[in-house]
Each structure stands twice: as C-alpha cells, then as structure tokens.
Amino acid sequence: MFTGIVAEAGTIQSIQTTPKSIALTVRARSCGAGLKPGDSVAVNGCCLTVVKLSGRGGSRLIQFDLLKESWKRTNFQYAVVGGLVNLERALRADAEFGGHFVTGHVDGLGKIIRWEKSGADHVLDISAPSEVMRYLIFKGSVAVDGISLTVSAVRKKDFRIWIIPHTLNITALRERKVGDSVNLEVDMLGKYVEKFLNLRSRR
Numbered sequence: 475m476f477t478g479i480v481a482e483a484g485t486i487q488s489i490q491t492t493p494k495s496i497a498l499t500v501r502a503r504s505c506g507a508g509l510k511p512g513d514s515v516a517v518n519g520c521c522l523t524v525v526k527l528s529g530r531g532g533s534r535l536i537q538f539d540l541l542k543e544s545w546k547r548t549n550f551q552y553a554v555v556g557g558l559v560n561l562e563r564a565l566r567a568d569a570e571f572g573g574h575f576v577t578g579h580v581d582g583l584g585k586i587i588r589w590e591k592s593g594a595d596h597v598l599d600i601s602a603p604s605e606v607m608r609y610l611i612f613k614g615s616v617a618v619d620g621i622s623l624t625v626s627a628v629r630k631k632d633f634r635i636w637i638i639p640h641t642l643n644i645t646a647l648r649e650r651k652v653g654d655s656v657n658l659e660v661d662m663l664g665k666y667v668e669k670f671l672n673l674r675s676r677r
C-alpha cells in the first residue's frame with residue numbers, strides 16, 4: 475500500500491531485456507536507506523519488488539524485474555536511460571498518511587494534452603480511456619505516475635489537475651511534456667462502491 479506522496483525522482487541507470495523479464499535499474503538518492511531485497515517500491519506508481527541492491531545509505535542502485543506484460547501496460551515502455559521515475563516506499567503501519575489509498579496497480583495510460591505554467595503553478599490536462607474516466611470526480615483523488623493529486627475538472631475524455639512548485643520540483647513531472655504518457659490509478663474506493671451497488675441491483 476502507498477499514499478502517492480513521492481519521496482524523490484530516481485534516475486534510470488539501465489534497462490536490460492532477459493528471456494523472462496525486463497531488468498530496470500534505478501539510482502535513488504535517499505529512499506534506498508534501509509531498503510532490502512523483497513521490499514516493495516512504487517516506481518511511477520507501479521508497485522515493483524526490489525530484487526537487487528548495490529551501494530550504501532540512501533544513495534543506491536535498485537534493480538526491479540518487470541514482466542513484459544507490465545512493461546507494455548505502463549509508461550515504462552517509453553522509458554530511457556537517464557530518464558526520471560517517481561519513487562515511493564511502501565507505507566508503514568505507523569507512518570503518517572498524507573495522500574490517498576494507492577495500491578500501485580496501474581489502471582490505464584493517460585496522455586498529456588496540456589502542460590503549461592499558470593502563475594506560480596502549472597496546469598496539467600490529461601486525456602484518459604473511458605475505464606479510467608468513469609471513476610474520476612471533481613475534487614476527487616487520482617494517482618498520476620504515482621503522485622497523489624486532486625482532480626480540478628472532469629470532461630468527457632480528459633481531466634485537469636494543478637501542480638504546485640513543490641510537486642514539480644521533487645517529481646519526474648519536471649521532465650514531462652505534451653504528448654507524453656503517464657500511469658493512472660483511480661481511487662479504489664470508487665471501484666468498491668460501484669461493485670457494491672451492482673451487487674445490490676442484481677438482488
């Protein structure tokens with residue numbers, strides 16, 4: 475379980491294809507401290523398992539193995555060495571809960587259709603598939619590349635969010651541009667409500 479409060483933007487060091495998976499190695503500057511093989515990390519909002527570590531302290535190389543199916547269903551398929559990815563450690567039971575419930579299971583890919591500065595902030599418009607749009611509501615929560623954000627407008631095929639300077643500075647959003655794909659995860663509470671209502675309607 476995660477909260478969508480990104481700790482840092484890590485840098486992709488290598489991408490290696492193997493017969494069974496794709497090995498993704500990321501350099502973390504701080505969130506590698508105390509990490510061990512088997513731990514979960516949200517990388518661009520996708521829950522991945524640490525398989526190998528090198529280095530000491532917080533600055534470490536972290537290797538993840540991804541199934542090719544996961545690679546194709548996320549924006550990892552567009553990843554390049556030197557690119558940035560958002561990193562968040564799994565939520566501890568005694569930790570502060572600052573965002574919203576994020577599982578690390580990507581629901582779909584969105585595409586940035588507007589990304590520009592507006593005053594001190596930035597406005598970000600994202601087009602999304604219908605299976606994602608159906609769960610978005612005004613002032614509801616959505617995870618964009620693993621970042622917990624508030625929806626400020628919902629239209630038929632896209633939605634809007636506002637990015638404050640702090641979020642821009644610490645996440646991979648600072649290198650995104652119009653046309654880029656982003657991982658989207660909707661608030662799972664909406665999915666549960668929909669399921670319960672559907673079950674009641676069948677009775």
